Amino acid sequence: MTDLLPPIQTTARDDAVLKALAGFVRQEALGPGEKLPTERILAERLKVSRNTVREALTRWEGLGLVERRQGSGTYLKAAVSPDMLHMPLTLAGGNDFAGLMATLEIRRALEAEAAALCAIRAGKAELAEIERKLDLMEEAFQTRDGMSSEEDWEFHQAVFRASGNPLFEQIIAAMYEMFHRFWEHPLGVRDFGHASFPYHRTIFNCIAAHDPEGARAEALKLIATVEDDLKRGAANLKLSDRR
Amino acid sequence: MTDLLPPIQTTARDDAVLKALAGFVRQEALGPGEKLPTERILAERLKVSRNTVREALTRWEGLGLVERRQGSGTYLKAAVSPDMLHMPLTLAGGNDFAGLMATLEIRRALEAEAAALCAIRAGKAELAEIERKLDLMEEAFQTRDGMSSEEDWEFHQAVFRASGNPLFEQIIAAMYEMFHRFWEHPLGVRDFGHASFPYHRTIFNCIAAHDPEGARAEALKLIATVEDDLKRGAANLKLSDRR
DNA sequence: GTGGTTCAATGGTCCAACCAATTTCTGCAC
DNA sequence: GTGCAGAAATTGGTTGGACCATTGAACCAC
Known part of the structure; x- marks a missing residue:
């Protein structure tokens, strides 16, 4: 009685943005420290709003994959690939x-x-x-x-x-x-x-x-x-x- | 609902939003599964733009602390505290x-x-x-x-x-x-x-x-x-x- | 009850600005 | 030509407002 009916996915724009960006990084063979396109360029190329691009990049930044420097640009901090597995761990009260x-x-x-x-x-x-x-x-x-x-x-x-x-x-x-x-x-x-x-x-x-x-x-x-x-x-x- | 959530002051807005929210969660003793204020309410209370609130929540969502359900609300997925330690891991090529x-x-x-x-x-x-x-x-x-x-x-x-x-x-x-x-x-x-x-x-x-x-x-x-x-x-x- | 319909609430996306930090360019003094 | 201060362009950060898509509750016919 295994009802394998995974939820359909109609909207997943920011995820799509990340997938596209991961593909871009791989194709361009970008490594850590290199600069990736500006938010405005990404928004234009991917035909999405800059807000959506920013949400996607915020995800990557939170995962430590990317570093943003105001006035300068967004830079890779680690190698990325389209089939990464993310394991965000949070330890409550880490100071004690x-x-x-x-x-x-x-x-x-x-x-x-x-x-x-x-x-x-x-x-x-x-x-x-x-x-x-x-x-x-x-x-x-x-x-x-x-x-x-x-x-x-x-x-x-x-x-x-x-x-x-x-x-x-x-x-x-x-x-x-x-x-x-x-x-x-x-x-x-x-x-x-x-x-x-x-x-x-x-x-x-x-x-x-x-x-x-x-x-x-x-x-x-x-x-x-x-x-x-x-x-x-x-x-x-x-x-x-x-x- | 109590009128905690004082306005934000300095730069580093989204970080400040998260700190304020963490404090709010602690004071209200919110646990996993409970719903937290809507983005519009948070934006109004903290005197920041809704976009800023969204970026902050996107961070928490990426860290698995929070789950957003369109049309419903944003819900806690794990316990949060102001002095958490985050350790996001990403492993490349996990499929093989x-x-x-x-x-x-x-x-x-x-x-x-x-x-x-x-x-x-x-x-x-x-x-x-x-x-x-x-x-x-x-x-x-x-x-x-x-x-x-x-x-x-x-x-x-x-x-x-x-x-x-x-x-x-x-x-x-x-x-x-x-x-x-x-x-x-x-x-x-x-x-x-x-x-x-x-x-x-x-x-x-x-x-x-x-x-x-x-x-x-x-x-x-x-x-x-x-x-x-x-x-x-x-x-x-x-x-x-x-x- | 069952099944639709309506409607308000909520997250998701978009746009068009402006702000703040940084980088790059420019032009003047030497 | 060199050096450097200031202007200009670039870029991420923030704002406010608008509209869309989904959800859930209230309501209504049957």
């Missing part, structure tokens, strides 16, 4: 401890899996890149006494990228803003992140040895230390209510 | 086999973690809800000879929801469209999904017994069967180029 723990749980799941996949799939080039990031991070850690969040992040990004699955990097990158917001205000925990330091190299060693389960285990240990730091920070935070 | 495998790897990571967390955190009410979905699914499986994708999905949703971390459900729900697209055209694999059937109950048993590692292991087995079905389907697909 609970929200941070929630993202950390996601990160634990993804980081462990990515490390394991990376151990299986990473080739020589990827391994070299990861090791380069690792060296940079360790150097920064020594010279700046533990302040290596930027390099730390780049190491993890390299691992995600070498997992062979672009989704890992994308999801984590989307959550980066939240982590970053936090890393700059370590809740009074002076040595935040120090405990996680040694595990970066143990993870790399397992990956280089093509030991998926080892890499997974080390990644889990790393996240556990971050979780621990976070809980210590939460205790410090109990008294001061920030914003 | 590689894209499907990529999402499945994400699902493996999240499903295993969520099952484990669920085994730790699920209370009596959550357990009962999961078991209800499980019963529905098993019944549908028997009576419709394996066609239980809808109920199957609801079971997994219940598990994610009981994990205590809303991000799991959100990420997976965002990927649902891709899975669903596929489930309706099982690539010629007649008994697609059959192999995964028994693991639903074993997962539930582990969750009910508060056995995190057991639940994780069973979830991994389930995903493995789906992966296997998918690979069989890919072989069938080699010859026919769809769409």
Whole structure:
């Protein structure tokens, strides 16, 4: 009794605009940073109102695909293709401890899996890149006494990228803003992140040895230390209510 | 209706509109499904043009926070708060086999973690809800000879929801469209999904017994069967180029 | 009740301006 | 020719008003 009667679609102009624009971008082989036609031109060419064009572009802007600069133009921020899948995530109350723990749980799941996949799939080039990031991070850690969040992040990004699955990097990158917001205000925990330091190299060693389960285990240990730091920070935070 | 919604002041109008609207939603304690003021009312109250209101609402619609129904009104689809964090993801080329495998790897990571967390955190009410979905699914499986994708999905949703971390459900729900697209055209694999059937109950048993590692292991087995079905389907697909 | 009809409300689209930020061009001083 | 300030053009942002398409409720005949 499956009544497969999908609703018919009579009007979908702004969607049509986006589809046309996606086709245009593909045909012109436009990449990130390049400028696309002005709203007035698009409206004229597509035979729709400028308002409709603007609504369509607003959608893309909200999805982070495009950046508008008043007086200058509209620029691509990411690669687009006609058959993209959009996953807008919203995390309510992202500023507090609970929200941070929630993202950390996601990160634990993804980081462990990515490390394991990376151990299986990473080739020589990827391994070299990861090791380069690792060296940079360790150097920064020594010279700046533990302040290596930027390099730390780049190491993890390299691992995600070498997992062979672009989704890992994308999801984590989307959550980066939240982590970053936090890393700059370590809740009074002076040595935040120090405990996680040694595990970066143990993870790399397992990956280089093509030991998926080892890499997974080390990644889990790393996240556990971050979780621990976070809980210590939460205790410090109990008294001061920030914003 | 109360006369909240004070006029907007500065530039960055549409952003200000969203902030004001978020505040309004919070003060009125509006929940999902409830209707919010019409565009014309908002424009008048906030002292901005209706177009500006529309651009703001278009943003929220693109983020899946709101649903517009022509002739009816604009309705909340999710809880909103003034300090939300948005993480829009876009994945290119989601239609092909590689894209499907990529999402499945994400699902493996999240499903295993969520099952484990669920085994730790699920209370009596959550357990009962999961078991209800499980019963529905098993019944549908028997009576419709394996066609239980809808109920199957609801079971997994219940598990994610009981994990205590809303991000799991959100990420997976965002990927649902891709899975669903596929489930309706099982690539010629007649008994697609059959192999995964028994693991639903074993997962539930582990969750009910508060056995995190057991639940994780069973979830991994389930995903493995789906992966296997998918690979069989890919072989069938080699010859026919769809769409 | 069932099935149409009417009608007001609401989102969707369009137009024609104007504003604000940016870029580009122009012309003068040197 | 060079450099730079100011004018002009370009472009996204906003406004107000108009009309269309869909929805849903009230109403009416049967």
